[in-house]
Amino acid sequence: MAESADGRRAAVPAWLVSVLLHASLFVALGVTLELTPEGSAEELLRDVGIVLKKTDAETGEAEYDGEDEVLTEDSGQTATEALDEAIADGPPTDLSSALPSEEDWLGSAQTESGSLDAGNLVGDSTLQRTPRKGTTSTQVFGVAGEGSKFVYVFDRSGSMERSLGPSPLKAAKVQLLSSLQSLEANHQFQIIFYNQEPFMFIPRGHGDNLVFADERMKLEAEQFLNEIAAVGATTGREAALLKALQLQPDVVFFLSDVDNPLTPRQLKKIRDRNKGRTSINTIEFDRGPPKGGANFLKQLARENGGRYGYVDISKLDSYYDTTASAKCQALLGKPAVAPTLIGLIFFAALFFSAPTMTVAEDVVVLAAGANRNSQTRIAGEVLDYDGAKLVMRLTSGEEREFPAEQVLEVLPERSPAHQQADEALARHDYETALSLYRELKNKEVRRWFRQLLIANMVECYQNLGQLEVAGETFLLLVADNPNTPYFDRIPLAWAPNEPSPQLAQHARAWLRRDDVPAAVLLGASHLMSTNDRPAVLGRLERLQLHHDPRVGMLAQAQSWRADVASASEDDLQQWQQVIEAAPAALRGGPYSVLGQAYTQQQEPTKAALALLRVPINHSQDRELAARCLFQAAELLQRTGQNDDAMQLYRELTEDYADRAWAGPAARRMESLEAKQN
Structure with a gap:
């Protein structure tokens, strides 16, 4: 290659x-x-890449409240000085080298006058509870909590596994087991792992409640940890946290990454359900130094009287010191050997x-078996990915081929510029992302990688409203590879909007390109709301028979737009079956049409459910996602579900402030608030 x-x-x-x-x-x-x-x-896994901040309640400035002066290994600087200097410099940085040792930290945290101010590490000090008699202090990755009842809510999704070195999940298990060992028999705990749904520790003879931390329960908990594997997605976060709060613990330790964050509506629901009873400590897992700025984990800790910590997962392999147990080492998958040998x-x-x-670090996420919720991750070098198959050279040197339908995600090794582009895309800075992707594409020689970069460029153009350029760029992608795995990026129109004269001109040109079915489909979608509709429907009818099932399914869904007002209940049930049989990545636009049809049928609940699938699972087209979110909120408001409608309007104003729908949403919120008052 x-x-x-x-x-x-x-x-x-x-x-x-x-x-x-x-x-x-x-x-x-x-x-x-x-x-x-x-x-x-005997060794103990040290705190890995932890960043701890304390926020002053009045000034909002970050500070570190410490008494113990611990010298860092490299500079001779005290831990307090290093923390103060880093905080003064602005964004949070990785301060793992400046933190006290685990032994010093745990020792001080368990005393009444320790060097860490229990109750003010990135949290609302008014929500922190005063330690009671019979309570203790325990910690996970250096984030401490005080109480007598503890619930550990940990991510077990596919992102928590690595094919080389200790995995994040194994490191999390080590920390959890170490925390349990610090509890006495009069303390209580519960463990909840989550991916798409919560998975609780339910020992024999017990229900789904707290258990006492006696030796038998600790042993059963260790066996439970050994059964937990990293699979699936992280959509079960909210359910796991709500389950934890039902147990009314003193402290929840919540470990997650920041991908696919909890929405403002979900955060408010958790805050309202908690009512300040439980401190929620959050621990962020990510690679590299902390990014700085706000995220949902920091907000969750702040709003629920908790603390926030950061773990750099790239350092999991190298943080050891001299006090650890062989049990923790075995769970991590490392021999209990002396630190000199490790060094x-x-x-x-x-x-x-x-x-x-240099070893390749491309990672491919594959579906394991027929159940696509089960996943496996393989590291190596991707040689080709053309929509029919993926060819990969494994770290052993062996070349393997996987059918495209088994590939769930490709996570390529990223240069700093590529990482910057992806970060800009994630924060919806499409101009910056587009410029970076374009530069990367011009330098890239790997065909499959260029396809990925061009697909991201299409998304940028679409969200910038440059629909003509988005369409032409997508057709370049298809011209290079008709079976492109990024066909879901096709910038189709799904809303009943009249195209601009310039866009209509491009669409008519696309409609005439009989040799490129994707071009015909693209043109037809933009001309559906014009006088060209009769000709468009004829073209769509022929496309439904196309040998590429992606083209056929999308052509069928586009034709539904002409029948939104007249479709029967049987028609809509058939539409839903077609959508659910389609590849998941292609369902967003069709669900929006189904929602419009259910609205016409005076089925507000079914309509809202269909519409909400778009912003939840298919938000790459932010204009369509915002439109569906607003329409779902309207339906809820009409049926008297004002609180739910208010939450959706608020989500629009906060998460889609760059869209025209945010203005009407804000006015609806004001109107609802006025009525409630």
């Missing part, structure tokens, strides 16, 4: 790397066995990890 312009990968013979690395390990082992004193083989092995790995043997 040709290399990219930045010289992304090179290789040396695998046998040579193996010989050199194994030789270094034997040397390291010999030196370690000779130098390591007896009794030092020498790590040095050997670095020594032989020169640029000439």
